[in-house]
Amino acid sequence: MAIPRVSSVDTYSTYYHCRLTEVTSRHLSQSFPRLTTAQAALRHRGRTLPEAAPELGKLSEEQSRELSRKKFMHSFSSVQEDSVNHWQETENSGNMLASKLKGRLVNKLAKARAALGTQLPSIHKNPFAIEETRSDDAFTSERMVNVLKDSRFFKDLDAAVLETLPKHAKFLNVPNGAVLFRQGDPAKGCYIIVSGKVGFYAGGNSNTPRQPPTEMNETIPEAARRVHTYEGFSTFSKVSDYGQCVKKSGTGEVFGELALMDGGAVPRKATARCLDESELLFVSAEGFEEVKKYVKELEMQKREFLVSCLPGMKDVKKVGGHSSGNCFHQERHQQGTLLLRQGVSEERVMYVVLSGSIQLFRHRGRGLGPGAVDVLATLETGQMFGTFGPELKMPFSAKVVTKNCEVLSARARDIEMLPESVVGQIMAQLSRDTAERLRKSCVFKGMGWQRQQRSSSGGAHTERDAAAELLAMNSRDLRRMALRQGPRA
Numbered sequence: 001m002a003i004p005r006v007s008s009v010d011t012y013s014t015y016y017h018c019r020l021t022e023v024t025s026r027h028l029s030q031s032f033p034r035l036t037t038a039q040a041a042l043r044h045r046g047r048t049l050p051e052a053a054p055e056l057g058k059l060s061e062e063q064s065r066e067l068s069r070k071k072f073m074h075s076f077s078s079v080q081e082d083s084v085n086h087w088q089e090t091e092n093s094g095n096m097l098a099s100k101l102k103g104r105l106v107n108k109l110a111k112a113r114a115a116l117g118t119q120l121p122s123i124h125k126n127p128f129a130i131e132e133t134r135s136d137d138a139f140t141s142e143r144m145v146n147v148l149k150d151s152r153f154f155k156d157l158d159a160a161v162l163e164t165l166p167k168h169a170k171f172l173n174v175p176n177g178a179v180l181f182r183q184g185d186p187a188k189g190c191y192i193i194v195s196g197k198v199g200f201y202a203g204g205n206s207n208t209p210r211q212p213p214t215e216m217n218e219t220i221p222e223a224a225r226r227v228h229t230y231e232g233f234s235t236f237s238k239v240s241d242y243g244q245c246v247k248k249s250g251t252g253e254v255f256g257e258l259a260l261m262d263g264g265a266v267p268r269k270a271t272a273r274c275l276d277e278s279e280l281l282f283v284s285a286e287g288f289e290e291v292k293k294y295v296k297e298l299e300m301q302k303r304e305f306l307v308s309c310l311p312g313m314k315d316v317k318k319v320g321g322h323s324s325g326n327c328f329h330q331e332r333h334q335q336g337t338l339l340l341r342q343g344v345s346e347e348r349v350m351y352v353v354l355s356g357s358i359q360l361f362r363h364r365g366r367g368l369g370p371g372a373v374d375v376l377a378t379l380e381t382g383q384m385f386g387t388f389g390p391e392l393k394m395p396f397s398a399k400v401v402t403k404n405c406e407v408l409s410a411r412a413r414d415i416e417m418l419p420e421s422v423v424g425q426i427m428a429q430l431s432r433d434t435a436e437r438l439r440k441s442c443v444f445k446g447m448g449w450q451r452q453q454r455s456s457s458g459g460a461h462t463e464r465d466a467a468a469e470l471l472a473m474n475s476r477d478l479r480r481m482a483l484r485q486g487p488r489a
Contacts, residue, residue, distance in 0.1 A: 126227050128178040135166040144169050147281050151192050153254040158330035161295055168287020172280040177238070178230065180256075180272040180280075182209040185233040187259035187266060189284040196278025197250050200270040203243030209234035242271045259285040260292075302328065302408065309352055309382045311429055312422035327417050328408040330354065333400045339407070340387065340398040348412040350386035350426065351398075353379050356405030360385060360437060362396040376437040386430055395438055 135141040144166040148154040154162065171194070174180070180191065183202060191198075213235050214225040226235040236242075247270075249255055258266045260283070306328060307313045333339070340346055342363055351358075360376040376396055379385060385398060389412075415423055 128175055128227055130175070130178060130230050131173040133171040133173070135169065140171070141166040144171075144281060147192055147194060150252060151254050152252075153190075153257050153260075154192075157295075158298065159332050160298065160330060161291060164291055164294060165283060165287070168291070169281055169283045172230070172282055174230075174274045174278045174280060176274060176277050178274050179236045179240075179242075180230045180274070181268050182229060182234045182236065182271045183243070183268055184209065185229070185231060185268045187256065187262075187268060187285060188231040188233070189259050189282055189288075190254060190256040191272075192281040192283075193249055193251050193253050193255075194279040194281055195251055196280075197248060197275045198255065198278065198280075199245050199273050199275045200247045200249070200255070201242035201244060201273065202246050202270045204241040204271070208240055209236070211235055242273060246270060248275065260288045299326065302330075305354070305382075306352065306408070309384065310426050312419075312425035316419060316422055327414040328352065328410045329414070331407050331409050333405050333407070335400050335403050335405075337400045337405075338397060339400070340385075340394050340396070342394050342397040345390040345393050346387040348387055348389045348415060350384060350410045350415065350430065352384050352408040353381055354406040354408055355381060356400065356402040358383075358385065358405065358407070359399050359401045360396050361399065362438075384426075384430060384433065388427075388430075395434075 133140065135144055145162050148157075148162050148165060154165075172191075174196070180198075181188070183204070184206065211226055213228055214220065214237075218225075223238040226237045228235055255272060256268075303313070339351060339358070358379040360379065362374045362376055364372040364374065378401070387394060410418075418426075
């Protein structure tokens with residue numbers, strides 16, 4: 001039997017009605033005309049409308065026309081229900097036209113997919129893609145500086161040096177399993193772990209890192225597909241042999257810093273692979289080479305400044321293979337910052353004012369409570385102040401009085417690096433300066449020694465002579481005299 005041909009217009013029209021009915025199939029009772037009670041009863045009993053034809057003669061012409069219209073609508077809704085059932089792959093679908101149309105559309109779709117697959121190569125997404133974030137805004141740059149300050153390798157650098165590093169750094173969002181570099185690769189930079197965990201592997205197959213990456217059109221298992229490491233000197237896959245895990249590092253730790261020390265001449269000693277989704281801060285070796293030049297110039301200027309301010313520094317050129325200026329670190333402070341507190345046992349530290357002003361003051365009352373304040377001195381560029389260790393409580397406080405202030409500080413571990421002869425000369429000057437600053441407030445005004453004192457022979461001494469005698473006394477005699485006089489503040 002010849003199959004009637006269906007035009008494209010009929011095809012699309014049928015498909016449109018079927019799709020429309022499919023969308024509204026959950027509300028078929030509302031989409032199509034409802035049957036009357038009589039029609040529903042006839043359908044329930046298995047009777048058809050033609051069997052009720054003898055009864056049509058008893059109806060008027062208008063009633064006969066209305067009954068014919070309802071019969072037509074019922075037939076049309078049945079056809080649509082059959083089409084919807086067929087497209088939804090429901091059983092008892094007997095619409096031959098819809099079945100043929102569905103077969104043709106499926107065949108055309110299969111041919112289109114086959115043709116498309118032969119023209120375009122297969123696309124494989126890199127599961128280890130790393131997202132980079134550079135310091136394009138002030139917030140990112142400030143966050144980079146804070147991360148560098150918290151790391152053990154960069155925290156000793158001066159503030160001016162740390163502010164130049166963000167333009168050579170970037171944040172990395174690294175997925176789990178990604179490899180940053182492999183053992184034997186040249187050094188390209190160092191990393192700071194902001195969050196996550198990184199494992200280090202040594203040994204394994206030394207030939208696999210040098211294999212080329214897998215091309216897109218190669219048909220190999222997905223686990224064996226090779227991709228470049230982040231630094232790009234070698235490749236890896238999910239089944240690569242890295243050797244034995246020798247170490248695991250977490251948040252705040254630094255690795256790969258040899259690239260910064262030796263300019264990338266030392267190859268990688270191990271493979272670095274992320275063991276979790278991690279965020280890293282990468283600092284390139286090329287950028288740090290420029291920073292090292294800036295550091296050398298800054299250290300030279302710092303040493304010349306310290307030689308002009310501190311005794312004995314002229315004879316010290318290097319300490320532990322580095323410039324003597326490395327013992328003093330540059331700090332920036334804002335107005336109102338207290339560097340030293342009266343009545344507190346501070347650690348051993350020395351400050352040299354680089355810019356701005358520092359005010360030394362003392363409360364007359366006990367501790368830091370309210371009371372009269374004596375300003376001992378206002379220090380400018382080149383002047384020094386500090387503490388003598390935790391054994392002695394601070395007799396005064398030091399506060400920044402300008403909007404911004406820069407100082408060079410050397411703490412206990414830094415002072416120990418200097419030769420003892422130099423430390424002795426610096427501490428002697430610090431003692432003289434401290435005694436002179438406390439003389440008027442604590443000795444003469446506080447204890448009443450500004451009045452003339454008479455010797456055992458009855459001779460009179462001037463105030464200057466009394467001060468000279470006090471400065472010449474040792475600590476034991478000063479303590480006895482202070483206990484005998486008693487505080488008058």
